[in-house]
Amino acid sequence: MPLTAAETAATHPARAVVDLDAIAANVGVLRAAAPGAATMVVVKADAYGHGLLPVARAALAGGAAWLGVAQLTEALELRAGLDRTPSAGRPPILSWIFPPGAPLGRALEAGIDLSASAPWAVHEIAAAARTAGRTARVHLEVDTGMGRGGARPEAFAELVAAALAARAEGTVDVVGIWSHLACADEPSNPATARQVEVFTAALAQAERAGLRPQLRHLAASAGTLFHPATHFDLVRPGIAVYGLSPAPEVAGSAALGLRPAMTLEARLTVVKAAPAGTPLSYGHTAVTTADTHLGVVPLGYGDGIPRAASGVGPLAVAGRRYHVAGRVCMDQVVVDLGPESAGVAVGDTAVLFGDGGDGGPTADDWARAVGTINYEIVTRLGCRVPRMHVGAAGMWEDA
Ligand SMILES: Cc1ncc(COP(=O)(O)O)c(C=O)c1O
Known part of the structure; x- marks a missing residue:
């Protein structure tokens, strides 16, 4: 039997939250233009x-x-x-x-x-x-x-x-x-x-x-x-x-009155202390420089996270900005949460990108970090990531 939406949310640690009210509002901005x-x-x-x-x-x-x-x-x-x-x-x-x-x-x-x-x-x-x-x-x-x-x-x-x-x-x-x-x-x-x-x-x-x-x-x-x-x-x-600018270097979402509709987030499935000098992920391309805490974010290239984000993809945990440490794997990436991060716990949410309203990373930041366009960042997101739609727009009674 397929999982219900609630069971999927409890079972799969990552999700793309899509704000349908943002979609409807963005259509309004385009109609006015x-x-x-x-x-x-x-x-x-x-x-x-x-x-x-x-x-x-x-x-x-x-x-x-x-x-x-x-x-x-x-x-x-x-x-x-x-x-x-x-x-x-x-x-x-x-x-x-x-x-x-x-x-x-x-x-x-x-x-x-x-x-x-x-x-x-x-x-x-x-x-x-x-x-x-x-x-x-x-x-x-x-x-x-x-x-x-x-x-x-x-x-x-x-x-x-x-x-x-x-x-x-x-x-x-x-x-x-x-x-x-x-x-x-x-x-x-x-x-x-x-x-x-x-x-x-x-x-x-x-x-x-x-x-x-x-x-x-x-x-x-x-x-x-x-x-x-x-x-x-x-x-x-x-x-x-979808709230993204067709030309972010000319005018970003906010300047155009657009609201990015998708937030990609995942719950940390591992948080652990690690000493200075700990090599991280495949190929050991990153090594911790201080005694620290590591977080594991359960999203990888099997979900459409570009492998080119190894070492550079931005994310936020508990309001602080980090980036992917070491190589992107198929299902997971590692974050070096730093020595000050003792408060971060397994199950906490890492935001890879969202509307940027709280200073968090955006799809534009990801595009810049990996040398592509925001179109590719959102469109390549894999079907394994559950989409959760929020907002009232288009939630017809017979839907
Ligand atoms: C023929 C055509 N029209 C419209 C669009 C929408 O383009 P955009 O996402 O840049 O608004 C596309 C997308 O590539 C397209 O191929």
């Missing part, structure tokens, strides 16, 4: 590690009109989960990745909007719609300078022609034209203005061909927060919804 546009909250990759369904519901409670995911599998899981919560409504969902031969009929039955980057994708969507006797809702993706998905401008006419042909037979409704920004996190980078120009030209080209979709969308978090000219009809923020 783009008042003329609707908001699609991006919940791909298990809502950046925060938990797909609770985050989706909190985002809707915070005023999101749309939900966005990358993979069709995520979209189907999301729709099925939301359909179990009738009071959450039936928001539109966009999914932007599928391979040739995917069972698109399943997407159409679930009312998922699909993206198409090339004629083959339009043909497969139209074929699925024909079989299902439905009209598929499609967003055409144009590559305005990201150099990733989307039809390059010189191939866009072909994509538009395929969409027009499918529309003429009634299998496809072109709901949107969209693209993605490459450098919006660098506010002075001229690439963003160039992408807006290319996007505007593609929209005009589509219109001349007879296509004027109701939704034009380009901006993710950085576009939403730093580039009003990218807002168009719909913005697609992800990282900022």
Whole structure:
């Protein structure tokens, strides 16, 4: 029999606490930043590690009109989960990745909007719609300078022609034209203005061909927060919804009015005295320099803690800042609590990152310490770590 939530909390010594009220409030901040546009909250990759369904519901409670995911599998899981919560409504969902031969009929039955980057994708969507006797809702993706998905401008006419042909037979409704920004996190980078120009030209080209979709969308978090000219009809923020800045060196969470939603914490499973000169963890890369106390924090690279955090990952115990001592193991890290730490006891809580409100470490601190971005710190958190959702937002009665 699976453990209940209370049993899991008592059994597993680590957890990620996700504040759904922070999610809803962050959506409010993003909506205010783009008042003329609707908001699609991006919940791909298990809502950046925060938990797909609770985050989706909190985002809707915070005023999101749309939900966005990358993979069709995520979209189907999301729709099925939301359909179990009738009071959450039936928001539109966009999914932007599928391979040739995917069972698109399943997407159409679930009312998922699909993206198409090339004629083959339009043909497969139209074929699925024909079989299902439905009209598929499609967003055409144009590559305005990201150099990733989307039809390059010189191939866009072909994509538009395929969409027009499918529309003429009634299998496809072109709901949107969209693209993605490459450098919006660098506010002075001229690439963003160039992408807006290319996007505007593609929209005009589509219109001349007879296509004027109701939704034009380009901006993710950085576009939403730093580039009003990218807002168009719909913005697609992800990282900022989770309270993290898309450009911490430009403006941190607090400066943007965002509250980091996730706190990663674990209870110390070992606290013991150790003399000066005690080598620590695999490879003995750290050695205690004084008589001290060691704490063991039961989180490791098997939970998504980067091994690159060996010797540098920050954490807080009883309000004091420490860092990981020695190498990160699969399930545990060691902390040298110092000679003054006699009050720390086994079972006390170590906070790896949180909202930083009490001067504690943040996901931004972890990203800086290990040379990555805050996106990776939260998203890579492993499925072994139980997520505990707190706050009232989106806690529908029928959830
Ligand atoms: C197409 C698309 N739109 C929006 C987002 C959300 O981006 P961000 O988390 O930077 O807001 C992503 C995420 O990478 C994406 O791939």
